[in-house]
Amino acid sequence: MKINFKLNGQKYSLDVEPYEILLEMLRDRVGVKSPKCGCNRGDCGTCTVLLNGKTVRSCLVLAIEIDGAEITTLEGLMADGKLTPLQESFLAHNSFQCGFCASGMLLSTTELLEENPAPSKEEIKETLSGNLCRCTGYTPIIEAISDQAERRNKIWVS
Amino acid sequence: MGKLKYVGQSSPRIDGKVKITGAAQFIDDIDFGPNLLYAEIIESPYPHALIKKIDISKAEKVPGVVKVVTGKDFPYRFGLYMHDRHIFAQDRVRFVGEQVAAVIARDIRTAKKAAQLIKVIYEPLESVLTTEDALAQNPTLIHPDLADYNHVPWFFPKGGTNIAHWRKVRKGDMEKGFAQADLVLEDDYTVPRYAHCAIETHGAIGHYDYSGRLTVYTASQSPFTQRHLFAQALAPLGLTHKDIRVLSPFVGGGFGGKAGVSMEILAAALATAVRGNPVKILWSRSQEFYNTYQRQGLSAKIKLGAKHDGTITALEQILHWDAGAYVEYGANVVNAAGLSATGPYRIPNVTIDSVCVYTNLPPGGPYRGFGYSEFLFGLESHINEVSKRLGIDPVMFRRLNAIREGDSLAYGAEMNPNGMIEAIDKVAREIEWGKKTKSDNPKKAIGKGIALFWKAPAMPPNASSTAFLKFNEDGSLNLMVSAMEIGQGFLTVMAQIAAEILTVPPEKIRVELPDTDRNPYEWQTVASHITWGCGTAVERAAVDAREQIFDVVERGLCKDRASLYLEDECIKSKTDSTFSLPLKDIVIGGIMQPDGTFRGGPIVGRGMFMPEFASASSDPETSQGGHPNVHYTVGAAGIILEIDKETGKMHIPKVTLAVDLGKAINPDLVKGQVAGGLLQGIATVLYEDMRFNKDGKILNANFTDYKIPTAMDIPDEVVPILVEVPQPDGPFGARGMGEHTMIPAAPIIANAVEDALGIRIKSMPITAEKIALALREYKKRKEK
Numbered sequence: 001m002k003i004n005f006k007l008n009g010q011k012y013s014l015d016v017e018p019y020e021i022l023l024e025m026l027r028d029r030v031g032v033k034s035p036k037c038g039c040n041r042g043d044c045g046t047c048t049v050l051l052n053g054k055t056v057r058s059c060l061v062l063a064i065e066i067d068g069a070e071i072t073t074l075e076g077l078m079a080d081g082k083l084t085p086l087q088e089s090f091l092a093h094n095s096f097q098c099g100f101c102a103s104g105m106l107l108s109t110t111e112l113l114e115e116n117p118a119p120s121k122e123e124i125k126e127t128l129s130g131n132l133c134r135c136t137g138y139t140p141i142i143e144a145i146s147d148q149a150e151r152r153n154k155i156w157v158s
Numbered sequence: 159m160g161k162l163k164y165v166g167q168s169s170p171r172i173d174g175k176v177k178i179t180g181a182a183q184f185i186d187d188i189d190f191g192p193n194l195l196y197a198e199i200i201e202s203p204y205p206h207a208l209i210k211k212i213d214i215s216k217a218e219k220v221p222g223v224v225k226v227v228t229g230k231d232f233p234y235r236f237g238l239y240m241h242d243r244h245i246f247a248q249d250r251v252r253f254v255g256e257q258v259a260a261v262i263a264r265d266i267r268t269a270k271k272a273a274q275l276i277k278v279i280y281e282p283l284e285s286v287l288t289t290e291d292a293l294a295q296n297p298t299l300i301h302p303d304l305a306d307y308n309h310v311p312w313f314f315p316k317g318g319t320n321i322a323h324w325r326k327v328r329k330g331d332m333e334k335g336f337a338q339a340d341l342v343l344e345d346d347y348t349v350p351r352y353a354h355c356a357i358e359t360h361g362a363i364g365h366y367d368y369s370g371r372l373t374v375y376t377a378s379q380s381p382f383t384q385r386h387l388f389a390q391a392l393a394p395l396g397l398t399h400k401d402i403r404v405l406s407p408f409v410g411g412g413f414g415g416k417a418g419v420s421m422e423i424l425a426a427a428l429a430t431a432v433r434g435n436p437v438k439i440l441w442s443r444s445q446e447f448y449n450t451y452q453r454q455g456l457s458a459k460i461k462l463g464a465k466h467d468g469t470i471t472a473l474e475q476i477l478h479w480d481a482g483a484y485v486e487y488g489a490n491v492v493n494a495a496g497l498s499a500t501g502p503y504r505i506p507n508v509t510i511d512s513v514c515v516y517t518n519l520p521p522g523g524p525y526r527g528f529g530y531s532e533f534l535f536g537l538e539s540h541i542n543e544v545s546k547r548l549g550i551d552p553v554m555f556r557r558l559n560a561i562r563e564g565d566s567l568a569y570g571a572e573m574n575p576n577g578m579i580e581a582i583d584k585v586a587r588e589i590e591w592g593k594k595t596k597s598d599n600p601k602k603a604i605g606k607g608i609a610l611f612w613k614a615p616a617m618p619p620n621a622s623s624t625a626f627l628k629f630n631e632d633g634s635l636n637l638m639v640s641a642m643e644i645g646q647g648f649l650t651v652m653a654q655i656a657a658e659i660l661t662v663p664p665e666k667i668r669v670e671l672p673d674t675d676r677n678p679y680e681w682q683t684v685a686s687h688i689t690w691g692c693g694t695a696v697e698r699a700a701v702d703a704r705e706q707i708f709d710v711v712e713r714g715l716c717k718d719r720a721s722l723y724l725e726d727e728c729i730k731s732k733t734d735s736t737f738s739l740p741l742k743d744i745v746i747g748g749i750m751q752p753d754g755t756f757r758g759g760p761i762v763g764r765g766m767f768m769p770e771f772a773s774a775s776s777d778p779e780t781s782q783g784g785h786p787n788v789h790y791t792v793g794a795a796g797i798i799l800e801i802d803k804e805t806g807k808m809h810i811p812k813v814t815l816a817v818d819l820g821k822a823i824n825p826d827l828v829k830g831q832v833a834g835g836l837l838q839g840i841a842t843v844l845y846e847d848m849r850f851n852k853d854g855k856i857l858n859a860n861f862t863d864y865k866i867p868t869a870m871d872i873p874d875e876v877v878p879i880l881v882e883v884p885q886p887d888g889p890f891g892a893r894g895m896g897e898h899t900m901i902p903a904a905p906i907i908a909n910a911v912e913d914a915l916g917i918r919i920k921s922m923p924i925t926a927e928k929i930a931l932a933l934r935e936y937k938k939r940k941e942k
Contacts, residue, residue, distance in 0.1 A: 033187040034180030036410070038357040039443040043861035046357055074180040083178065091174045094830050097645030099177030100184060100358045100410030128869035132861065134355050134411050135645045136830060137837035138869040139876055 335472025358410020451523025605914025835899025
């Protein structure tokens, strides 16, 4: 069946099978590779994308469910290939090692900071608890997020 | 050594931007075009059985199926240190999940559907699921042909048994040693199996083209070793090393699990069955658990003797490793652990029996720590118990017996320079050792634990690294090495080493990912040896390039060579302060002469490193005589642990780890290793373990049931402490530290639990449930 959706600001129209998974569609049909498959059952969060601004595990969403919706992946966060301040903060804190979970982490954090511009460490941890990372021990990721939130809030105040 | 400009700085990762933008390509991100085929594996449901018949006729008829293969198509053995595996099972399966056949189809759904139509008739055999059963009288033999297997000369398999290798270490006089002791304490400790859980699963794509070229893309820590093993296994098909090319893109976590060759051999072999088409095989999360490598289980029997004054007089360690169905890699874990099972202590009388035991569980293999985490859980728990019984402070006891530079190791070689004492003292200070901390909450107890650790790279004595370094027209560099970026930051560290010598900043250096056709040889990215081994090769390549540059300047400008040096990307002279020639002006085009001819040409540096002093030859009965380990990295770790006395639930206010890494080339990356490795280690104590049912089937092959830590499970504070006692043969004095960060996690927690509650837990994991149950037992006993 035919679905229409917006991906990272661009319009798409695709024929999909009713059993097709959003993650598969993004990676294999559209060629957007930043969402990764780590478990295929919603445990690891590395396939996280934004569906109308809210995070979903794209391995648990059927392609047909996104008809008329707007999807954002890591590629869509960057305007003209420029790193977002959050990405800069991840870079500065060495918040990733192998980098496989980075896309999911950034999207989950983007949603958090949209909803809660000044999250506590506990709130950050809770948000990230659906995104597994085996390399970093999470500490540098949490630091990057607190740091970025703090910096952003300072700019707003001043 | 003068002042360092790049080495020792926390330079930003040179693979930072490519990873943070999603541009980094991992194995499953590479496109192979419309003729890509997909393979699905048919697996054994039995832990031990004979294959009587395989009927593939129905599967072959499914539209979209290109080929079905079974063991008959690939009767070839392979293995890293011992050839005990086949590409596909032949007449016998030895673990649940072992590959028996494969369907190759045009799409993955067809491959999966057709795989279900393959009928395999098995004759179940008695299975051996524990080391006790495997070592019993007249056991079922898992490898009846063991005596005939090819293996490295430092393995000692016992044909007619389930013992694949037995590493014996004998030093001194045990009888005398125990007689001198005022206290002899014996106990048993057990460690279950664990999974690496890199978030990226294994994957490989093989392509055998019509010219006879086999190209294999792998998610791998070991591209050159893979090429070698593919060439060995597929030699009957006429393939040679020159015909095989292995490329490894970015790897989404390794931890040892992507070392050696496991499922990648399937892609290499299957490609030869569907010539002209690339064929992809990607492990699911559950396959990742049961058919790659697992960390081996261990039962340890420890007997330790010490005097009233705290001197250790003798140690006996009997280590029985549940190594699984195939031990081609795992037997070397057993070997390495056996050689070093004294831990970082000076002990005059030593007996170690490290026994590699076949069982009908999935193959064991390398896992960050390479056996040291496992034996140190028992040993460092035991050391605490001995010191407690002697009435000596456990930190004092360790300090007293800690190994020092020049001490004789259990197998005879000498201990390298190290900062063990500094590490102990700094860790003790960091957790305020000796100061009892009480929780404000009466339901909670606080304990402190400390443990020492050491580890040597476990590698064949001739394991080598090489580097090519080529200049570009603008004075930037491409550095070609074949170690693997698995997240540890090795690309950045190599760039920093080359930068320091050539004065070209790291951001102007591109370090290439491995391609066995174009990059020079590297043994494997394992053993925490890359900074040391590959780093030395890079250092030498940079020196080689620098000397070539000086040659050109000497010949092209008649400059006194001895006066030349590099600074800020220019060639300068100590005798002529006005002379400054930018590298970019000469590194490709050379130097023009008055007559219009040129001197020089493109600068390409070459560096190689092999530890020529290493040797695995020793007396098989005692291990005396060789130099099997190049050096040890040592350190200490400490923890403050808060325990809920009702539920057993644990919380970590602080954990610290001091490691003597010789020289921190990039301190931030090193600290990242400490935070990540410690949590991975802590997880093996608090959360994880592999469970099998009575039929040898893993019960928790997914992240719902095998819980790895989330951001909610981290310690409140992680304090990395870097000790820098230089390694004489390391680049800028550096030695490895990647694995060491997880090794002491288990004993620090076990010791802290004992400190808080007076309960010694001798089996891992140490879950809240186990503590709660032990507390209940303890109370009952007290009431009696």
